Amino acid sequence: MAKSIDISDLDIYYGDFLAVEGVSMSVRARSVTAFIGPSGCGKSTLLRSLNRMHEVTPGARVDGKVVIDGQELYDPMIDPVEVRRQIGMVFQRPNPFPTMSIYENVLAGSRLNSRKLKKSEADDIVERSLKHANLWSEVKDRLGKPGMGLSGGQQQRLCIARAIAVEPQVLLMDEPCSALDPISTSAIEDLIHELKTDYTIVIVTHNMQQAARVSEDTAFFNLAGAGKPGRLIEFNPTKKIFSNPDEPATEAYISGRFG
Amino acid sequence: MSTTIATRDKAPRRRGDVIFAGIARGAGIAILVALAGVALFLTLEGFPALGASGAALDGAANFLDYVWPLVFGTLLAAILALLIATPLAIGVALVIAFYTPRRISGVVGYMIDLLAAVPSVVYGLWGIAFLGPQLKPLYQWLEEYLGFLPFFAGPASSTGRTILTASIVLAIMVLPIITAISREIFTQTPQLHMEAAMALGATRWEMIKLSVFPYARSGMVSATMLGLGRALGETMAVAMVLSASGVVTFNLISSTNPSTIAANIALNFPEATGLKVNALIASGLVLFVITFAVNFAARAIVARTERERS
Ligand SMILES: Nc1ncnc2c1ncn2[C@@H]1O[C@H](COP(=O)(O)OP(=O)(O)OP(=O)(O)O)[C@@H](O)[C@H]1O
Ligand SMILES: [Mg+2]
Numbered sequence: 001m002a003k004s005i006d007i008s009d010l011d012i013y014y015g016d017f018l019a020v021e022g023v024s025m026s027v028r029a030r031s032v033t034a035f036i037g038p039s040g041c042g043k044s045t046l047l048r049s050l051n052r053m054h055e056v057t058p059g060a061r062v063d064g065k066v067v068i069d070g071q072e073l074y075d076p077m078i079d080p081v082e083v084r085r086q087i088g089m090v091f092q093r094p095n096p097f098p099t100m101s102i103y104e105n106v107l108a109g110s111r112l113n114s115r116k117l118k119k120s121e122a123d124d125i126v127e128r129s130l131k132h133a134n135l136w137s138e139v140k141d142r143l144g145k146p147g148m149g150l151s152g153g154q155q156q157r158l159c160i161a162r163a164i165a166v167e168p169q170v171l172l173m174d175e176p177c178s179a180l181d182p183i184s185t186s187a188i189e190d191l192i193h194e195l196k197t198d199y200t201i202v203i204v205t206h207n208m209q210q211a212a213r214v215s216e217d218t219a220f221f222n223l224a225g226a227g228k229p230g231r232l233i234e235f236n237p238t239k240k241i242f243s244n245p246d247e248p249a250t251e252a253y254i255s256g257r258f259g
Numbered sequence: 260m261s262t263t264i265a266t267r268d269k270a271p272r273r274r275g276d277v278i279f280a281g282i283a284r285g286a287g288i289a290i291l292v293a294l295a296g297v298a299l300f301l302t303l304e305g306f307p308a309l310g311a312s313g314a315a316l317d318g319a320a321n322f323l324d325y326v327w328p329l330v331f332g333t334l335l336a337a338i339l340a341l342l343i344a345t346p347l348a349i350g351v352a353l354v355i356a357f358y359t360p361r362r363i364s365g366v367v368g369y370m371i372d373l374l375a376a377v378p379s380v381v382y383g384l385w386g387i388a389f390l391g392p393q394l395k396p397l398y399q400w401l402e403e404y405l406g407f408l409p410f411f412a413g414p415a416s417s418t419g420r421t422i423l424t425a426s427i428v429l430a431i432m433v434l435p436i437i438t439a440i441s442r443e444i445f446t447q448t449p450q451l452h453m454e455a456a457m458a459l460g461a462t463r464w465e466m467i468k469l470s471v472f473p474y475a476r477s478g479m480v481s482a483t484m485l486g487l488g489r490a491l492g493e494t495m496a497v498a499m500v501l502s503a504s505g506v507v508t509f510n511l512i513s514s515t516n517p518s519t520i521a522a523n524i525a526l527n528f529p530e531a532t533g534l535k536v537n538a539l540i541a542s543g544l545v546l547f548v549i550t551f552a553v554n555f556a557a558r559a560i561v562a563r564t565e566r567e568r569s
Contacts, residue, residue: 051458053454053457053458056454056457058361081460081461081462082460083460084457084458084459084460084461085459085460086460088458088459089458091451091454091455091458093451095451095452095454095455096455097452097455097456097469097470097473098452098473098474099473099474100473108456108459108469109459109460112459112460112461112465113460159455162459163458163459166459166460
């Protein structure tokens with residue numbers, strides 16, 4: 001069910017402001033693709049345009065093509081709600097539904113898709129998703145407790161469980177570990193490794209080691225200057241990006257010499 | 260511990276802080292004093308009515324018999340008004356907050372706020388001269404087809420000045436406050452929670468159910484309770500619209516209607532003398548207590564939902 005994503009000539013706007021310009025790249029199915037680059041270069045913006053969350057911002061729009069497994073994402077016939085059901089997203093800050101229990105949080109997406117879930121089906125989904133997200137053993141005795149009662153790292157894994165509970169084709173992650181300690185981070189990186197056998201994963205990260213550890217391909221974005229749009233500078237296999245990049249700018253960014 | 264407190268006491272206090280603290284404290288105390296004064300006045304002046312009977316109480320045997328129909332009417336009109344106003348207000352607030360472009364929603368919000376600025380006498384006139392007559396056919400229809408329900412037993416009022424008309428007028432009067440507060444809270448829903456729902460593929464309505472309502476629940480309760488407070492105390496509009504005869508009935512469309520405490524005071528105070536004044540003031544005390552109880556209940560509900568959340 002994992003799908004590839006082909007982006008061609010994508011321009012992304014907030015009102016009149018061109019935030020990302022002329023991105024073309026192909027994200028492979030069943031692999032992890034990392035987006036790296038300095039703050040403000042449009043990584044989150046691009047990521048959010050891949051599940052049509054970008055247009056939730058008033059005035060935001062997109063020019064160009066995104067094709068997921070042969071299907072044009074911005075075709076006028078496509079319902080964005082339908083798209084978001086098939087492309088999961090994990091945010092930078094964990095955002096479980098505050099009034100819902102752990103159990104209900106995991107089921108939130110499934111409940112949207114089909115009203116009537118049998119108790120046994122629901123139990124299965126919750127157990128499978130939480131196990132997949134490496135959270136099951138920590139919460140199995142308190143599934144009825146609020147999701148907000150968990151630690152930040154646990155909350156983030158709960159959000160991942162919620163996203164994969166509906167078995168999406170693609171999983172988008174925007175700096176999923178930036179608020180977490182090294183142990184939780186490594187738990188989530190392990191998880192990403194396991195998940196890529198089933199899902200196509202795109203992850204935004206500021207952590208070079210993380211990009212190097214988890215991804216097959218890496219895209220480096222940069223800004224020409226303040227107020228200028230972000231651009232894709234280099235897109236290559238992660239090994240190549242971190243050992244022998246094509247572009248001097250990539251080299252400079254990765255090695256910390258930046259400017 | 261004690262040393263920190265000691266140093267804080269000795270630390271120089273800025274003049275601005277001292278003045279501001281003084282003003283704030285003074286304002287707080289003034290409110291308490293005013294409230295206590297009102298309660299004291301109502302109690303002292305109302306007390307003689309407790310022993311009265313007969314003429315001073317419009318023929319009622321004792322004060323309880325006198326005030327009960329008024330309490331009933333007050334609660335009935337206020338609750339009916341809320342039943343009408345709350346869903347409408349929350350619907351309008353949702354539309355303004357989530358379904359209209361910002362430019363239009365600003366205008367609509369402004370117009371709703373204007374409703375709050377209309378004096379209640381104007382609502383009263385509108386109720387008598389326009390709404391009542393317009394509703395007459397509806398009441399006849401209700402009597403004819405739904406007359407088996409006690410609410411619509413009839414006979415339908417010939418002027419339309421029924422408790423239902425009064426409640427509708429009240430509903431329009433409390434609409435702005437409930438709408439304004441609900442909208443305010445809806446728009447404060449954290450973006451993060453709304454996006455959590457949308458990223459799962461929630462439609463806008465599903466997003467509202469998943470993220471907005473849970474967040475706004477206690478605020479919606481307070482908004483409704485504020486509306487209830489206003490509906491309970493509203494005087495002029497009810498006094499004008501309602502053709503009251505002080506009965507206790509759930510019949511909403513007939514020409515014999517329960518009166519409300521506030522309207523009863525407004526209508527009878529000018530000509531009242533002696534014990535009758537005491538009786539009216541005592542009924543005012545009852546209204547005061549009811550309003551207080553409503554506010555307390557609202558606080559309790561809000562506090563409980565807050566506790567559940569944390
Ligand atoms: N809601 C918005 N409205 C207007 N402009 C925005 C909005 N969100 C982001 N931008 C602008 O778009 C550009 C790209 O922002 P984006 O958040 O995608 O950067 P980023 O690469 O994710 O940065 P970071 O690493 O700090 O998260 C920035 O110039 C930013 O100011
Ligand atoms: Mg970002």
